[in-house]
Amino acid sequence: MATRSQDVRPERPEPGDADIVLTPMRRRHLRGVLRIEHQVYPRPWSLGLYMSELALSSTRVYVVARAGPNVVGYAGLMLVADDAHVTTIAVDPAWHRRHVGTRLLLCLVGQAVARGARQLTLEVRVSNTAAQGMYRRFGFAPAGVRKRYYVDNDEDALVMWAHDVHLGDHAERMARIAAGVAGTTIVEGFE
Numbered sequence: 001m002a003t004r005s006q007d008v009r010p011e012r013p014e015p016g017d018a019d020i021v022l023t024p025m026r027r028r029h030l031r032g033v034l035r036i037e038h039q040v041y042p043r044p045w046s047l048g049l050y051m052s053e054l055a056l057s058s059t060r061v062y063v064v065a066r067a068g069p070n071v072v073g074y075a076g077l078m079l080v081a082d083d084a085h086v087t088t089i090a091v092d093p094a095w096h097r098r099h100v101g102t103r104l105l106l107c108l109v110g111q112a113v114a115r116g117a118r119q120l121t122l123e124v125r126v127s128n129t130a131a132q133g134m135y136r137r138f139g140f141a142p143a144g145v146r147k148r149y150y151v152d153n154d155e156d157a158l159v160m161w162a163h164d165v166h167l168g169d170h171a172e173r174m175a176r177i178a179a180g181v182a183g184t185t186i187v188e189g190f191e
């Protein structure tokens with residue numbers, strides 16, 4: 001049967017045609033989180049590890065990105081004094097390059113600054129140039145290498161830092177990034 005063109009729906013949304021809702025990660029999101037976790041990481045975190053991270057609410061921030069009912073990405077932060085350490089960030093492969101990761105990181109940076117962070121740090125595989133590109137855009141710069149940090153393949157980690165994230169220049173950088181994100185982003189449930 002012929003299908004009229006207006007009946008044809010894309011299998012997945014085009015960039016910017018979906019609302020993304022960012023909310024604090026809750027236990028009810030973990031099934032969706034783990035589904036992505038198992039797709040993108042060779043050594044996925046377990047349900048128990050996520051549960052214990054969520055229990056540490058005074059020093060952790062975990063956020064999920066939802067499109068409709070579906071978790072399409074998530075990210076986390078550990079706060080130690082005025083350092084904020086990005087513990088994880090991942091996006092459903094079907095949603096890559098739609099600025100979901102950017103929106104998650106914008107949210108994390110905002111939460112880090114709101115909680116008194118002055119610098120952000122993270123580790124990233126030396127081969128993960130996609131993530132490194134995103135981090136550089138956010139002002140992260142390489143600061144060193146942790147040799148054989150990733151035990152699945154003995155890969156080195158690049159350690160990156162973004163300094164003075166509480167100051168106006170960095171806030172302007174974040175505003176420029178946010179202005180370049182197509183689509184609607186709704187942030188709910190954070191203090």
Ligand SMILES: CC(C)(COP(=O)(O)OP(=O)(O)OC[C@H]1O[C@@H](n2cnc3c(N)ncnc32)[C@H](O)[C@@H]1OP(=O)(O)O)[C@@H](O)C(=O)NCCC(=O)NCCS
Pocket residue numbers: 040088089090091092095096097098099100101102103123124125128129130131133134135137
């Ligand atoms: C890294 C990751 C979270 C990025 O999520 P995303 O939603 O696809 O990223 P965005 O669309 O926000 O991209 C932001 C920028 O990062 C860079 N980037 C992201 N993916 C890229 C790719 N595959 N190739 C080159 N650059 C890429 C680009 O500069 C991009 O900006 P642009 O699309 O405007 O050019 C996602 O690729 C992912 O989940 N990877 C697997 C898990 C992982 O590696 N996490 C990081 C661990 S440290």
